Structures are given as structure tokens and as C-alpha cells.
Amino acid sequence: MRQVLLVIDVQPSFSPPDWLVEGIRLLLGTMPSVATVERHDESRTPFQRQLGWSPAPDDDSLITADQIFIKHGYAPTPETIAHLKALAPERVLVCGIQTETCVLAAGFALFDAGLQPTLITDLTVGSSLDRSGQLGIDLWRHHFGHLVSSREL
Template sequence: MTPGRPVLVVTDMQNGFIREQSAHIIPVVADLVRRWQETGGDILFTRYLNYPGSPFERFFDWKRLRSSPDIDLIPELLPYVDHGVTLEKRIYSPFTPEGIALFKQRGWEEFYFCGIATESCVLKGAVDAFEHDFTPWLIADASASHAGTEAHRAGLLVARRFIGPRQVVDLRDIPDHLLSPG
């Protein structure tokens, strides 16, 4: 852990969220995680866990992501998980009481968000970081929606309105020192 260094938040890259519409970011995120870790950067992997009676079940009639293999992180990220931190959550955002305590403990104040789904969990994490007076970045080309391109674009549009147009970036915009050793 490097004080003051940003954390990469890999949002809900779980088997249950991978669909044809989101699968294209698997190699992108795996490469980003590999490069981030090679520079000694901190990584937070989030995992959403659904439960009986959840708002997702009550309002969407959605009962997935309750057990393995749906809740498991995708195999492409498993080589990196032991060198990061994994946070389980039952809401969209990593800003749970446990998450906030972890952020304070680690001294994380700048967050780079990627993963699934742009218009919900990725967006909500970035907005919550903004509202907690942290610096949020949403990596557009390392995020996707299992609901398709239209939902992804909608998430980016809303993110620009919520956290600022310059806070939505592409991989090429990430400072070199965060992705290149030395």
C-alpha cells in the first residue's frame, strides 16, 4: 500500500454478470489489473451477493448471483485476487460501512472504477466516491453493461453529469506511472 496512491476498483467482474454484451471487457480489465499490480498499485475487487427478499428480487424479480459459480470472480482475474482486497457487498456501491472503514484504513482517496455494469454498480461507486469527497475516475473503455451498449453509453452520460466530464476517462488517459513499472 502506497499512501496517497489511487486504488483501482474492479467492480463486480463475476461470472453471473458476463454476457455477450459485457464479455469484450474481460481481456481489457485483466490486462489493466496486471499492469496496475506490476506497478505496486492497490486493487479492490468487489463482489455483489444477492439474497432472498433483496430489492433486486422484490422490484426486478431478479434472483441470480446468490451462489457459486455466479458470485465467483471471473477466472481471468483469479491470478491477481490474492494480491488485492476483495469486498463483498449487497448494494450497488462499495461504499458500505465495511468499505468505508477499509478506505480509511488504507488511506484511499482517489478511485479508478472499471467493470460491470457501467450504468449501475460502476456509476454508483463513482458517484458515492464523489459524494464522500474523494476523487473518482470512471474508466469508460474498461467498463461495460450486461444490458448492452445503450445502457453503457447512458451510464457514461450520467457519470459525466454526476462526477464531471473530465472524470470519465479512457485507458490512454491514466497516468503512465500507474500502469508502467519504473
């Protein structure tokens, strides 16, 4: 099966647990990989004004993916989606930080682009609202249906 790994916002601002970073690194090299990094630019996304918090303006990915895309806000950029579509995968495996927000936003963008988003359930961490990620996993199952664990890959 042709698949691509999409890693969402595994960067210092979000304090990812070591097990998440190591688990994702084990998948690198087994398929094409893309990572996103969320950077703060208040003129583009009003994190500070609306939430009183923002990611760093200069964060970098903790994952050495084949391709890294910078984004401002929750969803992947159109360039990220275009790159993934050009790889023509049968499914896009998604993992990373904030299962019920940024990861879910990636799922919607992938779905709307005609791709098959598939969540790697044991390689995702929720926001401070639900660090377990279970809320995001449940929402993913409801909206997209496709879930796997890293052991199944």
C-alpha cells in the first residue's frame, strides 16, 4: 500500500513526550514523510489576542521528515496538501500533537482534498484539555473512520 506519514506539530512549544518523538522516528525511512511546524505570527493568526498564548515564532520540528512545512494556525497549508496529493498515496498516516485540534484539522484538510486520512492512535497526544487524545480519536473515528496503531504498520 502506498502511504505517506504526516507528522503534526511535534515541536518544542508543545512539549511532546519522549515516547511520541521516538515512536514517530521509528517510522521514518519506511515511507515518505512530511511534518508541519506551527509558528506564531499574530498578524496571520490571533493566538495571543484570542487565547493569551502562542507557539514560538521560530520553532523547528523535532522530527527529521523528508519535507517540512511551516504553518500559522491549526490546518496544514495548501502547499502541504498539494505536496501530499502529488505523492499519490492510498492513505495518509497522521500522528502528532493536539489530536482534537491541529491533528483533526489536518484530517479535515486531507479528507476535503480527496485523500484518505488515517490516524495512528498510539502516536498522538491531545491538548491540555485532554492529554490522552481520546476525544480527538473519537472525533476522528466519527468523521473519517480510519484508525491504526503503530504496531499494525
